[in-house]
Amino acid sequence: xxxxxxxxxxxxxxxxxxxxxxxxxxxxxxxxxxxxxxxxxxxxxxxxxxxxxxxxxxxxxxxxxxxxxxxxxxxxxxxxxxxxxxxxxxxxxxxxxxxxxxxxxxxxxxxxxxxxxxxxxxxxxxxxxxxxxxxxxxxxxxxxxxxxxxxxxxxxxxxxxxxxxxxxxxxxxxxxxxxxxxxxxxxxxxxxxxxxxxxxxxxxxxxxxxxxxxxxxxxxxxxxxxxxxxxxxxxxxxxxxxxxxxxxxxxxxxxxxxxxxxxxxxxxxxxxxxxxxxxxxxxxxxxxxxxxxxxxxxxxxxxxxxxxxxxxxxxxxxxxxxxxxxxxxxxxxxxxxxxxxxxxxxxxxxxxxxxxxxxxxxxxxxxxx
Amino acid sequence: xxxxxxxxxxxxxxxxxxxxxxxxxxxxxxxxxxxxxxxxxxxxxxxxxxxxxxxxxxxxxxxxxxxxxxxxxxxxxxxxxxxxxxxxxxxxxxxxxxxxxxxxxxxxxxxxxxxxxxxxxxxxxxxxxxxxxxxxxxxxxxxxxxxxxxxxxxxxxxxxxxxxxxxxxxxxxxxxxxxxxxxxxxxxxxxxxxxxxxxxxxxxxxxxxxxxxxxxxxxxxxxxxxxxxxxxxxxxxxxxxxxxxxxxxxxxxxxxxxxxxxxxxxxxxxxxxxxxxxxxxxxxxxxxxxxxxxxxxxxxxxxxxxxxxxxxxxxxxxxxxxxxxxxxxxxxxxxxxxxxxxxxxxxxxxxxxxxxxxxxxxxxxxxxxxxxxxxxxxxxxxxxxxx
Numbered sequence: 161x162x163x164x165x166x167x168x169x170x171x172x173x174x175x176x177x178x179x180x181x182x183x184x185x186x187x188x189x190x191x192x193x194x195x196x197x198x199x200x201x202x203x204x205x206x207x208x209x210x211x212x213x214x215x216x217x218x219x220x221x222x223x224x225x226x227x228x229x230x231x232x233x234x235x236x237x238x239x240x241x242x243x244x245x246x247x248x249x250x251x252x253x254x255x256x257x258x259x260x261x262x263x264x265x266x267x268x269x270x271x272x273x274x275x276x277x278x279x280x281x282x283x284x285x286x287x288x289x290x291x292x293x294x295x296x297x298x299x300x301x302x303x304x305x306x307x308x309x310x311x312x313x314x315x316x317x318x319x320x321x322x323x324x325x326x327x328x329x330x331x332x333x334x335x336x337x338x339x340x341x342x343x344x345x346x347x348x349x350x351x352x353x354x355x356x357x358x359x360x361x362x363x364x365x366x367x368x369x370x371x372x373x374x375x376x377x378x379x380x381x382x383x384x385x386x387x388x389x390x391x392x393x394x395x396x397x398x399x400x401x402x403x404x405x406x407x408x409x410x411x412x413x414x415x416x417x418x419x420x421x422x423x424x425x426x427x428x429x430x431x432x433x434x435x436x437x438x439x440x441x442x443x444x445x446x447x448x449x450x451x452x453x454x455x456x457x458x459x460x461x462x463x464x465x466x467x468x469x470x471x472x473x474x475x476x477x478x479x480x481x482x483x484x485x486x487x488x489x490x491x492x493x494x495x496x497x498x499x500x501x502x503x504x505x506x507x508x509x510x511x512x513x514x515x516x517x518x519x520x521x522x523x524x525x526x527x528x529x
Numbered sequence: 530x531x532x533x534x535x536x537x538x539x540x541x542x543x544x545x546x547x548x549x550x551x552x553x554x555x556x557x558x559x560x561x562x563x564x565x566x567x568x569x570x571x572x573x574x575x576x577x578x579x580x581x582x583x584x585x586x587x588x589x590x591x592x593x594x595x596x597x598x599x600x601x602x603x604x605x606x607x608x609x610x611x612x613x614x615x616x617x618x619x620x621x622x623x624x625x626x627x628x629x630x631x632x633x634x635x636x637x638x639x640x641x642x643x644x645x646x647x648x649x650x651x652x653x654x655x656x657x658x659x660x661x662x663x664x665x666x667x668x669x670x671x672x673x674x675x676x677x678x679x680x681x682x683x684x685x686x687x688x689x690x691x692x693x694x695x696x697x698x699x700x701x702x703x704x705x706x707x708x709x710x711x712x713x714x715x716x717x718x719x720x721x722x723x724x725x726x727x728x729x730x731x732x733x734x735x736x737x738x739x740x741x742x743x744x745x746x747x748x749x750x751x752x753x754x755x756x757x758x759x760x761x762x763x764x765x766x767x768x769x770x771x772x773x774x775x776x777x778x779x780x781x782x783x784x785x786x787x788x789x790x791x792x793x794x795x796x797x798x799x800x801x802x803x804x805x806x807x808x809x810x811x812x813x814x815x816x817x818x819x820x821x822x823x824x825x826x827x828x829x830x831x832x833x834x835x836x837x838x839x840x841x842x843x844x845x846x847x848x849x850x851x852x853x854x855x856x857x858x859x860x861x862x863x864x865x866x867x868x869x870x871x872x873x874x875x876x877x878x879x880x881x882x883x884x885x886x887x888x889x890x891x892x893x894x895x896x897x898x899x900x901x902x903x904x905x906x907x908x909x910x911x912x913x914x915x916x
């Protein structure tokens with residue numbers, strides 16, 4: 161590199177000095193801009209090296225993917241023993257749903273994407289026809305999963321388990337809790353003292369107690385509050401509790417959205433002579449829901465993750481299946497493999513949900529430059 | 530007819546009618562519930578009574594802060610459980626705060642690599658259910674750590690094994706009172722000194738290094754007293770006796786797993802809160818502070834942090850509350866917290882679902898409500914006064 165000096169002002173078309181552009185410039189600016197920054201980079205690189213080295217070795221290179229038992233695994237190699245997953249993958253996905261009937265679950269979940277697509281992506285072609293299908297979908301899914309009609313074999317609730325149970329609980333909870341949450345948020349903002357007090361009490365109670373105590377109530381006490389002899393499935397009771405719990409959180413998120421709407425919007429609506437329901441339908445909710453999308457999706461993710469709590473009251477969600485597998489003497493002690501596998505499933509689905517919410521937020525953001 | 534339709538068209542009277550109808554249905558619903566409970570209890574021959582709280586519990590709790598044995602009452606077992614909840618929440622909050630603030634700051638650092646690492650940490654941790662974190666850590670501790678006889682030793686004083694962690698236990702001897710006394714004096718001095726300096730600064734504009742002076746006073750004064758009174762603290766170091774360690778402080782695998790899981794999980798949320806709080810401060814504030822010649826540390830301490838604090842503290846408290854509520858998942862690994870003692874074993878032994886769950890829920894509810902009341906008070910105090 162030649163050491164040449166230029167007089168200022170006379171060379172408008174010189175390239176920028178080397179070291180400020182290109183890969184080298186980027187590295188210098190973002191990784192080695194100062195001494196402390198360089199130190200941080202070096203520490204990070206060392207950390208990453210050990211992490212990646214360890215992870216690749218344990219997860220893949222030294223791992224055993226199929227074997228009879230843990231001891232057989234250890235004889236082959238000393239990495240992860242994924243056999244505990246591969247040997248029971250059916251249970252992890254379908255629980256104890258009869259093997260011959262599993263195609264019904266497959267169809268239900270494949271068509272679920274078709275049913276959700278028009279709701280999630282407003283620009284999809286043939287949206288109107290798909291929406292009819294979405295409206296019809298809950299009945300379709302219920303009949304297909306439960307059976308008992310059209311010659312399908314009836315399946316007991318107690319056989320449900322695995323990721324299928326997580327998805328059923330999560331989707332039912334999410335779908336039911338949004339409308340209830342909107343009603344509660346409106347109730348909390350209402351002029352009617354009785355309605356407002358009731359909503360506040362309900363919301364504060366649900367947010368104040370741990371979900372697990374509500375699940376205990378669902379599993380052991382709910383029958384006391386119903387007429388003697390009533391008995392309905394634990395699955396339904398749990399879904400009701402999840403709905404109540406997450407509706408309270410959604411109500412608070414939407415209330416934030418409602419309060420963020422400028423007062424002039426209501427005054428304009430009043431000036432147009434709209435009544436309460438028109439105002440709510442055309443002015444309040446469209447704006448409030450748009451603002452609160454990130455919060456609502458976060459609540460949904462929370463609900464989806466909280467479905468794992470049902471293992472405490474004895475339902476066989478993926479964690480329950482995992483614990484059952486670990487209780488087997490063949491697989492005793494492989495908890496890290498089992499739980500990491502389940503964690504991966506949750507990570508993928510929750511991360512996808514949060515990405516979708518970012519996308520939707522950008523799409524609906526009308527104040528773009 | 531017109532009379533009724535007029536009442537219905539008048540906004541005020543319509544509101545009253547609607548509320549009366551709602552109240553009527555509410556009353557009907559509650560009495561329906563009470564009737565059902567009565568009928569069910571009669572059929573089962575049960576009643577509602579809290580006397581069970583005073584009969585011996587009859588079960589053991591392996592981790593307790595106040596003395597407890599299985600002849601003590603259910604009430605005392607419940608209190609032991611409540612204290613255990615407090616214990617794990619305390620450790621968890623410390624871990625979550627330290628880790629969370631560090632990650633939040635790293636996430637904002639100009640270093641691309643470090644910021645990406647922090648980002649993926651946050652994404653990986655918060656997208657996995659907390660129960661899974663708890664079970665994973667518990668599994669790691671009991672399945673991969675060695676047996677006590679081959680325990681991992683940290684400097685021969687702290688031992689990590691699959692039966693839990695063993696750390697040295699400070700034992701106080703006579704003369705410790707002097708150290709406590711000096712500690713109290715140091716605290717009182719630093720409060721007065723801080724007030725004095727604030728007054729001085731308001732009057733003259735001169736700043737003193739209050740933090741460093743107070744910090745050294747609080748550290749050194751008790752230390753001087755410690756040496757003066759002849760070092761009245763000794764450490765009881767855990768030692769291997771037979772199959773397990775004796776002496777020292779024992780942190781059970783359950784407590785350790787729960788602390789790690791709660792701390793690491795909540796840290797991801799706190800990191801996001803800290804980051805959002807710092808980003809929420811207008812860029813102009815930093816630029817203005819730099820342009821009047823404040824050095825970087827002062828820009829942070831005097832301009833950015835006081836403003837960011839207002840944004841950070843309310844959601845931070847709600848994370849602490851979440852952590853405390855999440856600690857109820859302890860029941861999944863057998864840590865004896867409030868839900869596991871009173872709402873778990875006591876419930877199963879006495880068969881009093883209604884009463885035990887009522888007490889447990891009321892305790893959690895009163896803790897959350899009082900903390901959110903405190904937060905509302907704080908919010909109204911620090912709120913920017915708008916036009």
